[in-house]
Amino acid sequence: MSRWEPNARERLERAALELYGERGFDRTTVAEIARRAGLTERTFFRHFADKREVLFWGETALQDVCVNAVAAAPAGAAPIDALAAALDAAAALLEERRAFARQRQAVVAGNARLQERELIKLASLSAALAAALRGRGVTEPAASLTAEAGMVVFKIAFARWVDEPGQGGLAPLIRDSLAQLRAVAGGEDGRWEGRRDHSYEGRRDHS
């Protein structure tokens, strides 16, 4: 791969993720990222403001996609369904980047400052979604509650998508997570794996 590649951003991103994984985010410099990518620091700064932005550059696009999906949901859609449409749109955007998402997650999980940044990012996405719901006429606190519940659904599904390669795509995991939220909120007992055994036990007296 010594030939000239036009995709500088992808090369820088890949080099950065490798280095963050190998030696930690704090101990990696922009100079090293550029060197590993076979590019100059100047090229790095044409694409990213700093080494942290390599991990967070997609968040504006993600937020726009989600907010637009809420706004575009059918007029009669319940807030949770408008939110589900937003999460589906987010899933479509992220699905292509699972390998990146997994590497990135490991880097963020290993660094308290990055974790805080990640929580801020989710809080800001939640606030934007609540505003989009209010734009559809949903009043408070329902708008914030729906947006926050949507973030929970997304976080749980995203963690499974990143951690468990066998679990399939992000969109079905989000739908599953949403179904489980409905079950949980409705007071089901949450012993998902054990449910069959549990009901069997309850019928012991009939056997």
Place this chain on the structure above:
Amino acid sequence: MSRWEPNARERLERAALELYGERGFDRTTVAEIARRAGLTERTFFRHFADKREVLFWGETALQDVCVNAVAAAPAGAAPIDALAAALDAAAALLEERRAFARQRQAVVAGNARLQERELIKLASLSAALAAALRGRGVTEPAASLTAEAGMVVFKIAFARWVDEPGQGGLAPLIRDSLAQLRAVAGGEDGRWEGRRDHSYEGRRDHS
């Protein structure tokens, strides 16, 4: 109030909150807090590790109370009901400190670093509650989903309790927030204030 007061912790806390509110958290020093409280810096450091801990010292007690309430919930209780018991216990602990909570919230909201610390605190409480639910036999992802949903219910209720003095106690606001989460997850339309008008509109053709 020039007489000697034995409640040094409360005096320091009150002085700190006043100063954080007046000149901002970053521009307040421990020396100033001690002076305003009429105490020494040495006394301050007997009660708090630093000026940030004045805002966060109760979190271990809060987490313990919540985790114990989950563990103590009746054996047959659904996860969401065990979680509701935890939030009730948290409400009882916080109810006495509403004036402090309101002042504290304003300080935290005005400072990005403190906001991040607050998000970390909530994430850690959520993780502890998920672990307590797993201890009751709730499997993943239901345990995390329930704990996170509980945090959402708590956050929304807490914000109303702090922002809207007319809304009454924290415990009823938590129950209301939980009921709204159930409604939202169940696909209700969330136009709470407008619900009557909305259903009227739907029946226009019968009039």
